Structure formats: C-alpha cells, structure tokens
Amino acid sequence: MPKFAILGSGMAGFGAAHRLHAEGIRPTLYEMKSHHGGHTASHRFAEGFVLDEGPHISFTKNERLKDLFAESVEQEYEESQARVNNYWRGHWIDHPAQCNLHGVPDDLKVQIICDLAKQQQKETGEIENYEQWLRASFGDTFAETFPMEYTKKYHTTAACNLSTDWIGPRVYQASLEEVVRGAVSANAPGVHYITQFRYPKQGGFVSFLKSFLEQADLKLEHKLKRLDPRLKTLTFENGVTESYEHVASSIPLPELVPMIEGVPREVVEAAQKLACSEVVVVSVGIDRPDPLDAHWSYFYDADICFTRLSTPHLQSRENVPAGHACLMAECYYSDKYRPLDCQPSDCIERVVADLRRVGVIRPEDNVVFTTAMHLKYANVIFDLDRAKALEIVHGFLEEIKVAYCGRYGMWAYIWTDQSFLSGEKAAEQILQHAGTSASS
Numbered sequence: 001m002p003k004f005a006i007l008g009s010g011m012a013g014f015g016a017a018h019r020l021h022a023e024g025i026r027p028t029l030y031e032m033k034s035h036h037g038g039h040t041a042s043h044r045f046a047e048g049f050v051l052d053e054g055p056h057i058s059f060t061k062n063e064r065l066k067d068l069f070a071e072s073v074e075q076e077y078e079e080s081q082a083r084v085n086n087y088w089r090g091h092w093i094d095h096p097a098q099c100n101l102h103g104v105p106d107d108l109k110v111q112i113i114c115d116l117a118k119q120q121q122k123e124t125g126e127i128e129n130y131e132q133w134l135r136a137s138f139g140d141t142f143a144e145t146f147p148m149e150y151t152k153k154y155h156t157t158a159a160c161n162l163s164t165d166w167i168g169p170r171v172y173q174a175s176l177e178e179v180v181r182g183a184v185s186a187n188a189p190g191v192h193y194i195t196q197f198r199y200p201k202q203g204g205f206v207s208f209l210k211s212f213l214e215q216a217d218l219k220l221e222h223k224l225k226r227l228d229p230r231l232k233t234l235t236f237e238n239g240v241t242e243s244y245e246h247v248a249s250s251i252p253l254p255e256l257v258p259m260i261e262g263v264p265r266e267v268v269e270a271a272q273k274l275a276c277s278e279v280v281v282v283s284v285g286i287d288r289p290d291p292l293d294a295h296w297s298y299f300y301d302a303d304i305c306f307t308r309l310s311t312p313h314l315q316s317r318e319n320v321p322a323g324h325a326c327l328m329a330e331c332y333y334s335d336k337y338r339p340l341d342c343q344p345s346d347c348i349e350r351v352v353a354d355l356r357r358v359g360v361i362r363p364e365d366n367v368v369f370t371t372a373m374h375l376k377y378a379n380v381i382f383d384l385d386r387a388k389a390l391e392i393v394h395g396f397l398e399e400i401k402v403a404y405c406g407r408y409g410m411w412a413y414i415w416t417d418q419s420f421l422s423g424e425k426a427a428e429q430i431l432q433h434a435g436t437s438a439s440s
C-alpha cells in the first residue's frame, strides 16, 4: 500500500482523509499541535465555557456535507436562523446596512440615496480594485461610511489595495428600490448570504469532525520542518523523518514553501508576497444571559478595537454556564499592513472597555471570564500582489506533486465546507498520481 500523507488536521486535512478512506486507504495525518481541528478546534475551560478558535458556524448548502456533519454529531445539532446586525457611531442597524438605512440619521440616509441615484446614471469604467467596485455599487457616501471603513479594520488595508476576485455573494448589491424601501421601513427582507446555520449541541464546532477521526492515523505534535520532494521524505521538529509516496498539504503556503528542499528563490519570494491577516479573538463571559440579540454584529468605528462580535451562547447554550453569556470579539492585524502592536492578552482590557462603551456590557454586569486566543493565519488578504504570486507558488507545488488544499493551501477566502471539499479534491489528485505511478 503506498503511503499517503496529509499535512494539517483541519477541515481540509479531514476532507482529504475522508476521500481516501472511501477508496479503502488509511492515510497518515500529521498535525503540529497537540489537538486536531485546526481553526475548527474547540476548547473547554474550567469556568464552564466552550470556545472555538474564532466564531464558527456551519452554513453550508451542500446537502452531502450537511448529512456528514450531522451524522458526526449523531444528529445532535442546533439549527438557527441567523440574526445579524451592525454598530455604527451609537446606532444599531439591521444587516445589511444598505438595505436597512432606517437605522441611520436622516441626513446620512438622504445623502446615501442621492449618491446612489447619481451613481446609477454614470457609466462605470473598468473596475481595477475593491474601492472602485464599492463606489460603483453603492455610491460614494455609503462606500466611504460603511464598507471602506470596515475593510480597513477587517482586511487591515484600504479598499484601493484589494482586488475584487473574492467578493462573490459576500457583499450584497442592493437595487435603488431596495435601498429606498429599507430607508423608509424597518421590514426589509433578509438578504444575507447566511440565513440558517448549524452548530453542534455539545463540545463546540470541532464535534462536526468526530466521525472522521477514525478514518486516518492522526499523529499529533508532528510539526513539519522539511519536505524533500526528490527523496519523498517529511522531517518533523520532533526528530522523526518519514517517507511518503503521495502527499497533500493544508499548511499555510508562506510556511510550507521555504521548507521544501531545492525550492527556487523566486518561488520563496512569491510565497513571501502572500498576505494574510492575523486575529486576536477575545472572549468575555458575563453573568447575564442576553447582552446582545444577534449571532454576530459588525463594528465599523475605527476607535472600537474589534471588527466583529459573536455570541457563542446563542450557537449552543451548552457553550456557557447557565445564566451566563459569552461575547467573542475579533481584533485584526497583519504583518504586511498593520502589525500586532501588543501582546494578545493586552487586547482583553481594550475589548472589555469597548464593550462597556457601546453598552453591550452594562455597569451592573460582572465579567466572570476572559481569554485571548491568537490565530496567526486568519483571512487571506486579496491584495494586488496575490494572484501573480499564487500562480508561481501553485505552479511549483504542482511540478513537485505536492497537492494543496484548504484555506491556506488554496490561499483563498473559503469556509469550512469549501476547505473540506478542497481536501477531497486534493485527495483525488493524489489518487490520480498514485494511479499513474502504479501503471507506469
């Protein structure tokens, strides 16, 4: 039996393992950490809180994956109708803001509508970056007030530095009629690309991976440090070296590429150009069960340190002790555009202060638990360097027959389901390699 190696035990790694398992192959999954799950890992704290590594919900529309994840938790999941809102300068606005202008001051409302009407009379020239796309889609006032501000916080750089090939359904383009209706009435229909979502009743998001664990040999605390494509060996920081016949990797490309024996300099340079945000996820437990009636909220103001706020207790009540709530705040940085300027734990104080300032934590609430998690890789930044650099890196990996998958192997803005599917696809590629080498 040829040796199938998978690097990384997140959604992509398990997707690859699942596909190989279907062919009667038991791959080895190498993971640097002492637990599996990657970004979908969940942690249970002594104080009674269960926290994911950043807020995670499953909103896949893929029926096969829905069934697989449901079977993994033996049908024990919560199904919720997503409630989403926005906070801007003291106003709570339904989501998406462009369809719910009834929540903003009148002068701003009028200015946004006039601008959008004007914009629609204009010829749109060639769109070269995200800022131009936003101005053309929403008019200047809305673009400058909401998404351009949000972009600086979430993607850590200005919209003019981003391409448009990641947008897809993520940013809703409302018609003038929808905008006007939403300005005069509070009954705008929901148009978010996430409507319903699922979440395990017990154990946090990682429970969705439970049934896949038996489909591979999982080797934890195996941090790859060298991949030799000629000798077909993997060397790990714990001193172990193993040979492989076929390999799929979900390790972030800027980390993987320099580990490869004989990699050309231009490929290393291209990998260095791939930008990604990092995130400090601060979770705050309070002794009141209902501080916010939303599964998540977007925060636009530059002087609020977090960009998104989620409520793990509304994903599953089992995530918090009875009578409590948890607020999970995401603060974004990036090496390339906005380096982290403090220790991750320093973010806790800032987040708690801002939660009090916006009124989500009230003076009478007691903060009973806080923690900060630092995720070095969060969202791929689709800056103008990405496409060319990625072509070079992916081309090289294809040459040396290292299949890539997952958010940081594809280097794309993909969700858990898409990461799983990309793992399955990478497995198919290595099965093809295996077929070719067996017949030659």
Ligand SMILES: Cc1cc2nc3c(=O)[nH]c(=O)nc-3n(C[C@H](O)[C@H](O)[C@H](O)COP(=O)(O)OP(=O)(O)OC[C@H]3O[C@@H](n4cnc5c(N)ncnc54)[C@H](O)[C@@H]3O)c2cc1C
Pocket (backbone or CB within 6 Å): 007, 008, 009, 010, 011, 012, 013, 030, 031, 032, 033, 036, 037, 038, 039, 040, 053, 054, 055, 056, 057, 058, 059, 222, 223, 224, 225, 250, 251, 252, 255, 279, 330, 375, 377, 378, 379, 405, 406, 407, 408, 409, 414, 415, 416, 417, 419
């Ligand atoms: C804050 C945040 C919130 C999100 N919310 C959602 C959501 O609500 N719903 C959703 O569908 N998606 C969400 N996502 C996206 C989702 O997390 C990813 O799409 C998915 O988890 C990526 O899985 P992956 O296997 O590709 O990568 P990862 O989960 O990062 O897995 C890669 C694995 O490789 C391991 N690794 C790295 N280097 C080495 C090495 N040298 N040697 C060995 N192992 C190594 C890592 O430890 C990790 O386990 C969110 C992402 C973030 C950042």
